[in-house]
Amino acid sequence: MKKILLMVLGLFFVSAGVILAQSNTQEAKENSKMNKKILVAYFSATGNTRRVAQNLAKAVDADIYEIKPAKPYSDADLDWTNKSSRSSVEMADHSSRPEMIKDDFSVKAYETIYLGFPIWWYIAPTIVNTFLEKHDFSNKKIILFATSGGSGLGKSIDNIKTSVSDSTKVINGKVFNTNISVEELKNWVETLK
Numbered sequence: 001m002k003k004i005l006l007m008v009l010g011l012f013f014v015s016a017g018v019i020l021a022q023s024n025t026q027e028a029k030e031n032s033k034m035n036k037k038i039l040v041a042y043f044s045a046t047g048n049t050r051r052v053a054q055n056l057a058k059a060v061d062a063d064i065y066e067i068k069p070a071k072p073y074s075d076a077d078l079d080w081t082n083k084s085s086r087s088s089v090e091m092a093d094h095s096s097r098p099e100m101i102k103d104d105f106s107v108k109a110y111e112t113i114y115l116g117f118p119i120w121w122y123i124a125p126t127i128v129n130t131f132l133e134k135h136d137f138s139n140k141k142i143i144l145f146a147t148s149g150g151s152g153l154g155k156s157i158d159n160i161k162t163s164v165s166d167s168t169k170v171i172n173g174k175v176f177n178t179n180i181s182v183e184e185l186k187n188w189v190e191t192l193k
Contacts, residue, residue: 037109038062042116043128045073045087048147048178052185053116056145059185062114067131070099080120091121094159098127100134107135115160116145119175122154132163143192144173151175 040062042053050066057064077086090096107113117124124146142164144156157172164170174188 037111038114039065039107039110039112040114040116041065041067041107041131043067043118043125043131044116045078045118045125049116049118051178052145052147052176052180053114055180055182056114056116056185056189058182060114060189063110065105067117067127068101069127070101087120087125090126091123094126096126097130097133098125100127100130107137107140110140112141112143113137114143114145114173116147117156119146119148119151119154119156122151123156123159128160129163132160137164137168139167141169141171143171146173146175147178148175 038060040053040057040060042049042064044050044053044066053064053066056062073086076082079085080088082088083092090098115124115128117128124144142160144153144160146153146156152175153172157170160170161168171192173192176185
């Protein structure tokens with residue numbers, strides 16, 4: 001009887017140890033994810049940049065935040081051939097800071113931010129500067145990505161740097177096709193390491 005009791009107690013302690021080890025492993029995984037602190041923030045006027053941002057967030061297992069204007073852009077606002085269109089007027093004045101929707105979002109918890117936008121006049125739309133100036137990016141890393149109908153990143157990095165502190169590391173990323181897959185984005189992220 002003593003042998004059976006000892007065996008049962010032994011099995012109990014082994015089982016308890018296994019359960020505790022599994023619990024600790026699960027907790028470590030959850031803490032690791034919480035400590036990742038990666039954000040994909042993006043502005044998308046027509047949905048092209050949104051598709052890339054969503055796939056990138058999946059590729060790097062990041063949180064995602066959309067930079068939304070207080071007044072959405074209409075097709076007429078986006079008519080770059082009309083010098084009086086909203087986007088043309090904003091981009092002609094680099095001090096323009098279109099208003100964003102009001103929310104309580106904070107970048108404080110993030111260390112790495114992938115920042116996406118369409119290329120307008122060879123730089124990021126000025127609403128991206130609004131977002132950057134609304135938050136403190138000190139000692140954070142910002143990696144740029146963009147979508148475009150044919151332009152490269154142009155002077156985007158120089159433009160972005162005007163809206164963040166000197167301690168912010170801004171990395172020139174890449175312009176993507178809107179059909180880029182999660183797997184292709186994972187491969188791109190690996191080239192940044």
